[in-house]
Amino acid sequence: MKLESSKTILTKLFTEYYLTGTQAKKEGKPIAFITAFAPVEILRAMGVFCMYPESYAVVCAASKKASEMIHASRMSSFTQDLCSYSLIDFGTEHYERLPYGGLPDPDMLIATNNQCGTTLLWFKLLSKKKNIPLFIIDYPAAADDRPALRQYIRRQHESLVEFVQQQTSNPIDDQILSEQIANSKKTCQTWKNIHELNKQSPIRLSANKLINALFPIVAAKGTKSACDYYEALLHENQPSPENESKGATRLLWHGYPMWFLAKKFPGCFDTDFQIVLDDYTLWWDLDYSSGADPMEAMTKAYSSTYLNWPLNQKLDWVESLVDEYAIGGVICHANRSCRRALADIVPLRKRLSKRNIPSIIVESDMANPDFYSKEQVRLRIESFRETLRAS
Amino acid sequence: MNEQIIEHCRKLVSDSDYRKTYLLGLKDKYRGLTGYFSNYIPEEIIAAAGFHPLRIIGSLNTSGPHLQTLFNPACSFVQDVYAAACSGEFSYLDHIIFPNSCDSLKLLYQMWESEVKEPSAYTLLHPINTDGGSIEYFAAQIKVFAEELHRNSGADFSQEEPANVIDKYNRMRGLLRQLYDIRKSNKAFLAGSDTIALMTAGLIMDRDEYHQILEQVVQEGRKQKPQQDKLSKNIMLIGPLMDNIHFLEQIEESGATIVDDDITNGTRYFDRDVQTQGDLYENLDRRYILSGPSPTLYTDPETDARLFQEKVAGPNPDGIIFINQKFCEPHVHNYLAKAEALKPMGIPILMLEVEHNRCEANERELLRIESFLEMLAVAEK
Ligand code: SF4
Ligand code: SF4
Numbered sequence: 126m127k128l129e130s131s132k133t134i135l136t137k138l139f140t141e142y143y144l145t146g147t148q149a150k151k152e153g154k155p156i157a158f159i160t161a162f163a164p165v166e167i168l169r170a171m172g173v174f175c176m177y178p179e180s181y182a183v184v185c186a187a188s189k190k191a192s193e194m195i196h197a198s199r200m201s202s203f204t205q206d207l208c209s210y211s212l213i214d215f216g217t218e219h220y221e222r223l224p225y226g227g228l229p230d231p232d233m234l235i236a237t238n239n240q241c242g243t244t245l246l247w248f249k250l251l252s253k254k255k256n257i258p259l260f261i262i263d264y265p266a267a268a269d270d271r272p273a274l275r276q277y278i279r280r281q282h283e284s285l286v287e288f289v290q291q292q293t294s295n296p297i298d299d300q301i302l303s304e305q306i307a308n309s310k311k312t313c314q315t316w317k318n319i320h321e322l323n324k325q326s327p328i329r330l331s332a333n334k335l336i337n338a339l340f341p342i343v344a345a346k347g348t349k350s351a352c353d354y355y356e357a358l359l360h361e362n363q364p365s366p367e368n369e370s371k372g373a374t375r376l377l378w379h380g381y382p383m384w385f386l387a388k389k390f391p392g393c394f395d396t397d398f399q400i401v402l403d404d405y406t407l408w409w410d411l412d413y414s415s416g417a418d419p420m421e422a423m424t425k426a427y428s429s430t431y432l433n434w435p436l437n438q439k440l441d442w443v444e445s446l447v448d449e450y451a452i453g454g455v456i457c458h459a460n461r462s463c464r465r466a467l468a469d470i471v472p473l474r475k476r477l478s479k480r481n482i483p484s485i486i487v488e489s490d491m492a493n494p495d496f497y498s499k500e501q502v503r504l505r506i507e508s509f510r511e512t513l514r515a516s
Numbered sequence: 517m518n519e520q521i522i523e524h525c526r527k528l529v530s531d532s533d534y535r536k537t538y539l540l541g542l543k544d545k546y547r548g549l550t551g552y553f554s555n556y557i558p559e560e561i562i563a564a565a566g567f568h569p570l571r572i573i574g575s576l577n578t579s580g581p582h583l584q585t586l587f588n589p590a591c592s593f594v595q596d597v598y599a600a601a602c603s604g605e606f607s608y609l610d611h612i613i614f615p616n617s618c619d620s621l622k623l624l625y626q627m628w629e630s631e632v633k634e635p636s637a638y639t640l641l642h643p644i645n646t647d648g649g650s651i652e653y654f655a656a657q658i659k660v661f662a663e664e665l666h667r668n669s670g671a672d673f674s675q676e677e678p679a680n681v682i683d684k685y686n687r688m689r690g691l692l693r694q695l696y697d698i699r700k701s702n703k704a705f706l707a708g709s710d711t712i713a714l715m716t717a718g719l720i721m722d723r724d725e726y727h728q729i730l731e732q733v734v735q736e737g738r739k740q741k742p743q744q745d746k747l748s749k750n751i752m753l754i755g756p757l758m759d760n761i762h763f764l765e766q767i768e769e770s771g772a773t774i775v776d777d778d779i780t781n782g783t784r785y786f787d788r789d790v791q792t793q794g795d796l797y798e799n800l801d802r803r804y805i806l807s808g809p810s811p812t813l814y815t816d817p818e819t820d821a822r823l824f825q826e827k828v829a830g831p832n833p834d835g836i837i838f839i840n841q842k843f844c845e846p847h848v849h850n851y852l853a854k855a856e857a858l859k860p861m862g863i864p865i866l867m868l869e870v871e872h873n874r875c876e877a878n879e880r881e882l883l884r885i886e887s888f889l890e891m892l893a894v895a896e897k
Binding site: 436 | 586587588589590616617618619620622623626627629631639641642643644645647649650653656657660811812814817842843845846848849852853856
């Protein structure tokens with residue numbers, strides 16, 4: 126049997142995601158809006174179709190609508206300082222030319238703080254405006270060696286089951302839950318393996334290709350289709366035999382992409398060097414390895430997200446990427462939308478500088494092009510190029 | 517009103533050199549000085565371990581070598597604290613406690629670990645929900661926190677001592693409530709800006725001294741006959757921490773009287789007591805997690821709105837001024853919720869976004885305040 130190509134699966138996944146959402150609404154199936162690192166496996170095992178407003182904000186930004194939508198949100202009249210994903214989402218109410226006709230209205234909202242506090246504020250407002258029940262999961266820190274914390278998080282996952290049951294009357298299907306966790310685990314592993322192809326030179330997939338391949342792990346993690354997609358992508362990009370050709374300096378992009386640059390990102394900055402990786406795409410490689418119990422696996426996976434890690438863990442991890450991917454310089458994106466993601470930039474640069482690895486900061490935003498100054502970024506990158514040449 | 521007391525309070529709040537000298541003077545009395553952020557850190561635990569708890573309120577020094585800045589949009593309060601910390605302004609503290617709160621403080625915590633380092637930082641991982649499981653978890657966290665402080669200080673942390681400390685703090689909160697009540701019937705007794713200075717100074721001052729001061733002020737207030745009100749508009753103040761006393765003075769000089777507040781360093785600090793019967797940690801836990809709802813905590817929005825409307829209905833102000841710190845995301849959302857809750861009450865609200873280390877209201881802000889007050893005057897006619 127001929128295997129489907131990754132491209133075909135991705136197109137299907139993408140279309141199905143938006144179509145199924147609309148269809149589910151028509152058929153009266155429960156829909157939840159959830160934040161990027163919510164335990165989606167539980168919801169799927171209870172027959173809930175999950176949609177990600179953050180992912181939709183990315184679609185809006187890549188289709189060059191972010192600026193208009195943010196202005197339409199009317200929030201900007203008194204503040205421009207909220208996360209642009211949330212501003213785009215607030216704009217959907219007042220904007221007509223929405224990609225895919227917009228998202229269907231959800232029946233429930235699930236927000237977590239394992240990435241930021243913004244999502245809680247955003248979903249709270251959404252819940253109030255639209256009168257939709259909201260469930261909030263608190264992940265105060267990575268729960269590794271703290272039994273009380275593990276127990277607290279696990280209990281919240283159990284309460285989520287009760288909450289969804291109240292909203293839908295659907296019980297949880299343990300079999301589906303286990304399958305979902307197994308798929309998530311496999312997806313994360315394959316995603317990591319795909320990145321590792323770029324350890325060699327020349328790289329197998331451009332940073333842009335990796336970014337474009339992110340959608341299934343964000344929005345379809347836990348499904349078999351997501352597993353199939355990454356299997357296919359890995360299969361299509363086997364390591365090349367012509368390894369270790371000496372090429373341009375290999376760079377790491379640290380932090381959020383600039384979604385509004387769409388296909389041009391980050392290749393438009395590549396002259397004289399090559400951005401081999403944006404570490405942001407690896408933030409989705411969650412660790413489901415803590416035992417066979419699905420609840421336990423989710424406790425570890427969702428409390429231990431990149432943005433929820435202690436500082437040293439973040440720095441060690443980025444440093445390990447620098448070593449493993451033979452990185453010669455780092456571009457740090459100071460994304461003004463995301464306070465949590467700003468914490469590591471200064472200490473990271475210090476660590477890198479101790480090892481004589483040059484780095485620069487580019488200040489912009491992940492989705493709002495109004496905060497992107499092409500000229501300023503060009504100048505920053507140009508001077509970085511000089512530094513790299515000299516080093 | 518004793519001018520010296522007010523001057524002392526104002527200086528503790530507004531003059532970081534004065535504050536530092538004062539606090540260094542407390543070093544001999546206590547095992548050490550513990551700085552903390554937010555209303556979710558149980559001061560009683562710090563005090564019972566023999567440390568002096570003091571609220572970090574930024575520097576408000578416009579001079580100083582404020583060279584280090586955080587990226588925007590960390591809120592301007594956090595920016596100011598970070599700059600002060602980098603210039604060694606908190607080096608006389610023994611440790612500093614962070615809450616599990618907004619992203620700006622989480623950013624500051626990580627920068628503290630990496631760049632500031634001294635005094636060492638600790639995070640109290642309090643929950644952000646207020647259901648049964650969260651309350652249970654918080655009690656355990658407070659216990660861990662107490663044990664940590666205990667280990668740190670070697671304090672003999674018996675059940676007896678915390679009970680005394682709790683009693684002391686309850687009495688202090690009670691006195692603050694009395695002070696606010698006195699002002700409700702006699703606004704002229706103490707200016708709103710002075711009331712907030714007095715309230716905020718208590719987050720820094722030696723609590724024994726503070727207790728005496730409060731008793732004296734309350735006694736004086738009780739004795740004083742209500743005086744004729746100035747012809748001014750009654751304003752309620754809302755927002756996060758507002759420690760810029762001069763700014764508040766400027767608001768009052770523009771023709772307003774701050775009659776009540778719903779700010780972090782105001783009524784939100786003292787609105788509940790700790791139960792004294794039963795488990796110590798559970799009692800602290802309930803007091804802290806269930807007191808005045810904060811935008812960084814998840815509480816039922818309907819209940820929040822109702823409680824807020826009740827709070828406003830009491831003083832029934834002519835208008836509300838919401839002062840936010842620049843780039844404070846939680847309170848932008850808080851503003852939206854409050855503005856919505858005020859609609860059926862027909863009370864106008866003005867939102868001002870200020871930069872923490874700017875000691876004066878700028879022309880634009882003053883103009884907006886004046887127009888707001890004028891608008892209130894016209895509405896009355
Ligand atoms: S970009 Fe940052 S602030 Fe915005 S939703 Fe994502 S994690 Fe939260
Ligand atoms: S002012 Fe706002 S953002 Fe700043 S520390 Fe307070 S709550 Fe956090």
